Amino acid sequence: MDFTLEHTSSNSKARAGLFNTDHGDIETPIFMPVGTAGAVKGVHMKELDEDIKAQIILGNTYHLYLRPGMNVMEEAGGLHKFNSWNKPILTDSGGFQVFSLGDIRKLTEEGVRFQSHIDGSKHMFSPENSINIQRTIGADIIMAFDECTPGDAPYDYAKKSLELTQRWLDRCMIQFDKTEAKYGYRQSLFPIVQGCVYPDLREKAATQIQECNADGYAIGGLAVGEEESVMYSMIEITNSILPENKPRYLMGVGTPINILEAIDRGVDMFDCVMPTRNGRNGMLFTSKGTINIRNQKWSNDFTKVDPDGTSYVDRTYSRAYLRHLIISKEMLGAQIASIHNLAFYMWLVGEARVQIKKDNFKNWKEQMVQQLSVRL
């Protein structure tokens, strides 16, 4: 799989590129909707494809391993066939669950023993079986198994954690090389830069990792409790070291502003649960600012959900109706809000790409950040 850099801004690190996979091209900068359990919550594939215009979605190793399990996945012929998404897929390795399920897992040199959040049963995840599972899921891009370190970790812990992640990366690469894709198309393994909020650790991690000659590189362990300014400076340090000619993926980020700031600093790929989760909880992202649709002030507002929006739902439903649905806990409300937010995120990165190619990204970004900061 190869990455073609199409344009780099003259006054910014922002880049426009094309990442080629066997399930199609991905135009960067890109946002990847999160479909943890094989579904982007509340959104059909048809909507994801035709309305939201998603080019690649995520799945999650830990969640898919527990349910439906790898027997079903293998018999289905991989996740693409199982969930009927014929474009690229990326799977996270389970590394984020080392962070998010911190209370129900035990971490050792060998790997992580999780206690299933579903039934309490114990499951060992190692770099090797994370790769094996991701081979069976069959995502186009698979991730190294890492420890996503909390943003408030002390230096000593962060250093040890990084060293462990680096040893696990070696094991991931060995396992990746020892095994083959199962379904006749290629898979890429992306290593992940950790190092918490410590510049020297990030620098060390990026320096080591860039020798992997991977198809792309990820920046992990950010937006996990640290200050945004710290996150931005970690991105700057990391991207100053990672190779120019490979895509950089900032894992789990973030708000629309976070994404623009990261693009400005040379990031190409993003994923985040925010458009779907926050959407389900009544928060809408728009080019004019954010809306809490549950607020009283929208109850009699019969203008469309987002008059500037690109999706079908934006032009069809009123804010008053969407507020009613969300407040009444009608499932359709969550669906509409999710579709709207995802379409907005896709518009945002698509427009960033247009502006980069016009070499106008910096100006456009400054203006957008102003607008996006507004609470409507």
Place this chain on the structure above:
RNA sequence: GGGAAGAUACCGAAGCGGUCAAACGGGGCAGACUGUAAAUCUGUUGGCUCAGCCUUCGUAGGUUCGAAUCCUGCUCUUCCCA
């Protein structure tokens, strides 16, 4: 016509002499959410000149140092018997 039970804040419902501006649930209002243990979670919900004060537990009186809590009348509600 006779008997019984009950009336508590927006709604439902605890409370049965002081620690009650009044538990709890719902509803309302607001906030959070960043590689999804989340269609979830948190705060708040009588008024004010807010470490204090004022008005409130159907209504009018009474007992008491002190009443949402005890007594009496009245007004409504529900149920049972005729």
